[in-house]
Amino acid sequence: xxxxxxxxxxxxxxxxxxxxxxxxxxxxxxxxxxxxxxxxxxxxxxxxxxxxxxxxxxxxxxxxxxxxxxxxxxxxxxxxxxxxxxxxxxxxxxxxxxxxxxxxxxxxxxxxxxxxxxxxxxxxxxxxxxxxxxxxxxxxxxxxxxxxxxxxxxxxxxx
Amino acid sequence: xxxxxxxxxxxxxxxxxxxxxxxxxxxxxxxxxxxxxxxxxxxxxxxxxxxxxxxxxxxxxxxxxxxxxxxxxxxxxxxxxxxxxxxxxxxxxxxxxxxxxxxxxxxxxxxxxxxxxxxxxxxxxxxxxxxxxxxxxxxxxxxxxxxxxxxxxxxxxxxxxxxxxxxxxxxxxxxxxxxxxxxxxxxxxxxxxxxxxxxxxxxxxxxxxxxxxxxxxxxxxxxxxxxxxxxxxxxxxxxxxxxxxxxxxxxxxxxxxxxxxxxxxxxxxxxxxxxxxxxxxxxxxxxxxxxxxxxxxxxxxxxxxxxxxxxxxxxxxxxxxxxxxxxxxxxxxxxxxxxxxxxxxxxxxxxxxxxxxxxxxxxxxxxxxxxxxxxxxxxxxxxxxxxxxxxxxxxxxxxxxxxxxxxxxxxxxxxxxxxxxxxxxxxxxxxxxxxxxxxxxxxxxxxxxxxxxxxxxxxxxxxxxxxxxxxxxxxxxxxxxxxxxxxxxxxxxxxxxxxxxxxxxxxx
Numbered sequence: 001x002x003x004x005x006x007x008x009x010x011x012x013x014x015x016x017x018x019x020x021x022x023x024x025x026x027x028x029x030x031x032x033x034x035x036x037x038x039x040x041x042x043x044x045x046x047x048x049x050x051x052x053x054x055x056x057x058x059x060x061x062x063x064x065x066x067x068x069x070x071x072x073x074x075x076x077x078x079x080x081x082x083x084x085x086x087x088x089x090x091x092x093x094x095x096x097x098x099x100x101x102x103x104x105x106x107x108x109x110x111x112x113x114x115x116x117x118x119x120x121x122x123x124x125x126x127x128x129x130x131x132x133x134x135x136x137x138x139x140x141x142x143x144x145x146x147x148x149x150x151x152x153x154x155x156x157x158x159x
Numbered sequence: 160x161x162x163x164x165x166x167x168x169x170x171x172x173x174x175x176x177x178x179x180x181x182x183x184x185x186x187x188x189x190x191x192x193x194x195x196x197x198x199x200x201x202x203x204x205x206x207x208x209x210x211x212x213x214x215x216x217x218x219x220x221x222x223x224x225x226x227x228x229x230x231x232x233x234x235x236x237x238x239x240x241x242x243x244x245x246x247x248x249x250x251x252x253x254x255x256x257x258x259x260x261x262x263x264x265x266x267x268x269x270x271x272x273x274x275x276x277x278x279x280x281x282x283x284x285x286x287x288x289x290x291x292x293x294x295x296x297x298x299x300x301x302x303x304x305x306x307x308x309x310x311x312x313x314x315x316x317x318x319x320x321x322x323x324x325x326x327x328x329x330x331x332x333x334x335x336x337x338x339x340x341x342x343x344x345x346x347x348x349x350x351x352x353x354x355x356x357x358x359x360x361x362x363x364x365x366x367x368x369x370x371x372x373x374x375x376x377x378x379x380x381x382x383x384x385x386x387x388x389x390x391x392x393x394x395x396x397x398x399x400x401x402x403x404x405x406x407x408x409x410x411x412x413x414x415x416x417x418x419x420x421x422x423x424x425x426x427x428x429x430x431x432x433x434x435x436x437x438x439x440x441x442x443x444x445x446x447x448x449x450x451x452x453x454x455x456x457x458x459x460x461x462x463x464x465x466x467x468x469x470x471x472x473x474x475x476x477x478x479x480x481x482x483x484x485x486x487x488x489x490x491x492x493x494x495x496x497x498x499x500x501x502x503x504x505x506x507x508x509x510x511x512x513x514x515x516x517x518x519x520x521x522x523x524x525x526x527x528x529x530x531x532x533x534x535x536x537x538x539x540x541x542x543x544x545x546x547x548x549x550x551x552x553x554x555x556x557x558x559x560x561x562x563x564x565x566x567x568x569x570x571x572x573x574x575x576x577x578x579x580x581x582x583x584x585x586x587x588x589x590x591x592x593x594x595x596x597x598x599x600x601x602x603x604x605x606x607x608x609x610x611x612x613x614x615x616x617x618x619x620x621x622x623x624x625x626x627x628x629x630x631x632x633x634x635x636x637x638x639x640x641x642x643x644x645x646x647x648x649x650x651x652x653x654x655x656x657x658x659x660x661x662x663x664x665x666x667x
Contacts (some may be wrong), residue, residue: 018587024331031338036248038350046617048350051607055338062331069327079588087380091581094376094556098573101564110557117553124549140561148211150565 001027016079017070024063031056105155106145110137163289166508170516173218174524182219183521187528191540193227194234196551201231202597203375206367207489207562217499217516222521224492225475229281232471233533236273236522237540238463241266250467252439256452256459263455267398267403271411272457273464274534276341280417280465281526284472287421288479289519295480296505302481304612305623309630309637310483311606315599316637317426319644326644330592336599337606339364347611359571366490366601368576369561373593375559376580379479379552381587399534401457409461412442416465423466424473426485438466472522479507479515483605487597 032053041047076102097113114133118124145152173179193204205224212220233248240257240564260269266563314334319326342353343363354360401409420434425537441450442462452459477483482504484490494502508515528646533540563576583593617623625631 016589020591034353038352039348042619043621044614046347046611048345048348048352048616051610052352055334055341059331059334059338062327062334066325066331081588083170083381083383086383087584090380090383090556091577093645094560094577097560098570098577101573102570103628106561110560113557114553117556119552122549122553128550132406132550132554134556138255139558144210144561144565148214150210151211151568152561152565 013075013077015070015073016076017073018067018078020069021063021065021070024066025060028056028060028063031059053126056059086121090117093117093121103156105159106152107137107141108155109153110140126154163293166293166512166516167520169512170518170520171523173513173517173582174222174520174547179219179222179521180516180524182215182223183226183485183525184528184532185531186223187230187233187525188301190227190230190232191237191529192230193308194231194236195238195540196555200235200374201228202370202488203559204231205488207375207558209367209491209495210562210565212495213498217496217501217511218517219520220495220526221492221514221518223305223519225522226525226528228471228488228492229277229522229529229660230533232335232468232550233274233277233529236277236460238531240269240273240460241418250435252435253460254465255439256454256456259453259455260457260460261477265457266323268405269399269457269460270537271399271401271534272405272413272461274530276409276413276416276461276465277468278471278526278530280412280420281472281529282523283417284421284424284469285519285526286524287469288472288476288522291425292476292480292515293508294518302611302625302629303338304616305627305630306318306609306633307483307605308613309624309633310481311609313633313637313640314426314602315483316641316644319641325590326648329595332431332586332591332593333595333599336596336601337603338595338599339369340600340603340605346608357571359569363604364575364600365566365572366487366597367566368572369579369596369600370487370491370581371559371563371594372576373583375555375584376576377587377593379556379559380580380584383552384546388446399537405457411445412438412458412462415441415445420466420469420471421473424485425476434466434470435463442503444640457629469603475518475522479503479518480505484598484601484645487594487601490597490601490635493601540576541573 022107035049035052035056038049039051040048040049040053091112095114097109100112101109111133114136115129119129120134121128144150189208190201190204194201207229208224208227212223215223232250236253236257239250239253241261242469243254243258257269257273260266315330318335319330340363342360344351344361351361360467385395416434416438419438422433423437439452439459439462440518442456442458443449446452446456446458448456471488473487477485478489482493482502484493496503496514501507501514559576559580560573563572564570586593586596613623614621623630624634
């Protein structure tokens with residue numbers, strides 16, 4: 001590839017601000033579409049669809065301006081995501097915990113979450129994993145549910 | 160003045176009760192710990208503690224949460240100075256010269272000046288709150304829907320002007336927050352909007368899961384995987400005393416930072432963050448030796464620390480006097496009061512003087528507690544920073560789940576927290592500010608209802624906004640500031656305050 005062609009390719013690469021601006025535009029279009037079922041009313045007597053549509057238009061306009069001025073931002077492909085894999089694992093573990101929370105109770109769900117995060121993702125020593133994953137749910141349950149009397153989900157086995 | 164004095168005496172009779180003193184003490188300690196932990200700033204900390212206040216009386220709840228707020232501001236400065244890690248966003252500027260002082264062997268004086276500056280500014284802020292809030296509340300009784308619309312709009316314009324990053328991104332995030340605030344039943348028409356069959360969303364989205372998700376969970380996702388704890392200096396008590404020259408250099412910045420912070424704190428926006436940036440820029444500009452800044456200038460610690468603490472106090476003025484949250488933190492505190500059936504606003508001082516004045520007096524007490532407690536105990540607190548983050552973040556995440564669930568016993572809140580955490584992570588990767596989202600969320604109902612009521616009052620005539628002097632003045636101020644904000648976009652050679660204090664190079 002010649003130097004000129006490389007420069008053209010470099011210029012054509014999508015930039016981070018261009019990407020985020022276009023995402024905002026897409027979001028604004030979605031909100032505008034979802035808002036079609038609510039009466040707009042009029043400028044003199046706004047209906048429930050007035051403000052969301054006005055905001056969607058504003059967000060779309062901001063998105064366009066961000067994208068238009070984003071030529072000097074970092075190329076999207078050069079953005080670094082070193083933490084992304086670990087972040088995805090944490091999100092996945094939290095999703096499973098939230099799904100299980102009301103089924104198996106707070107203490108058991110949080111114990112499993114901590115074992116997964118500390119033992120599987122972080123690979124910490126077994127003794128530390130055991131101490132933290134058992135003591136934290138029990139202690140936090142005692143403070144919040146028993147002491148502050150805030151009800152927390154219980155397992156079908158009563159704990 | 161006599162009424163103010165009587166009110167203050169009533170406040171001290173409340174705040175000096177042993178039980179309330181104990182909660183002020185607990186709040187300050189918890190806040191300091193929260194402020195020192197990356198991933199748990201004052202907002203996430205207060206949001207997580209909110210359920211714990213439901214069983215307390217409203218005065219104690221406010222004292223506890225205010226203590227957490229101050230403590231978190233102080234804790235944030237400790238990590239900034241010792242480790243160059245801002246525990247919360249307002250401490251970013253303290254990192255610059257605070258950490259440089261630590262490297263020069265002057266960590267102790269930097270911590271002491273930060274604490275003294277915070278104490279002085281906090282006290283100035285409380286005096287301002289004490290004098291200004293009752294006057295503003297009396298004045299606010301004359302305000303109607305058009306004035307509230309204008310006030311919220313002005314707040315959004317100010318947010319655009321004062322944002323630390325790109326104005327376009329800030330405005331888009333504020334709009335996103337406003338849009339989130341539209342979810343649920345429209346109070347003017349009774350229509351249910353954007354709930355997609357989830358009846359739990361009928362009451363709208365609460366600030367707590369949004370705040371915890373955006374500020375707590377997103378931070379965990381960004382920083383998880385830090386293996387080694389950073390090296391921490393542990394200053395001894397005798398090393399804390401600043402030299403006479405350091406004292407002399409700090410007096411002016413503390414005084415200016417206190418005044419600037421308080422004035423900015425009264426205006427809606429992320430004042431405690433912005434004020435520290437502006438104070439730093441101002442001190443660098445006023446200094447006879449600006450080249451010292453960035454290399455350990457004590458003025459660069461004194462000014463921003465005073466400014467962010469004064470702004471924290473200033474934010475309570477519109478919250479208590481008008482019932483309008485000027486920041487996400489005050490929005491959570493309003494939620495804490497409203498849980499007890501008390502409506503913040505102009506009538507709060509009249510209907511619940513013991514709550515208002517007790518809160519004001521407790522702020523004096525909290526400032527003293529922080530000063531006498533935290534400096535001698537700084538060595539103890541820094542031990543927390545030696546715990547590897549890989550052990551801390553799973554517990555913080557579990558706390559986030561626990562805190563969000565226990566506010567309404569709702570799984571929906573936990574899901575919202577998780578979604579907001581992922582959204583916040585993505586937005587931060589693309590350099591979007593998150594505070595305007597939370598602020599927009601709490602301002603949305605006020606804006607929509609007051610706009611609807613204003614137009615109903617005027618039979619749809621928008622002239623109501625410029626025919627009434629207060630709303631017209633607020634709109635004019637807002638539009639002038641917005642004009643200043645967009646000036647650098649129109650005239651490419653003009654620099655705005657962000658560029659002048661080195662916050663932003665471009666205006667994308």
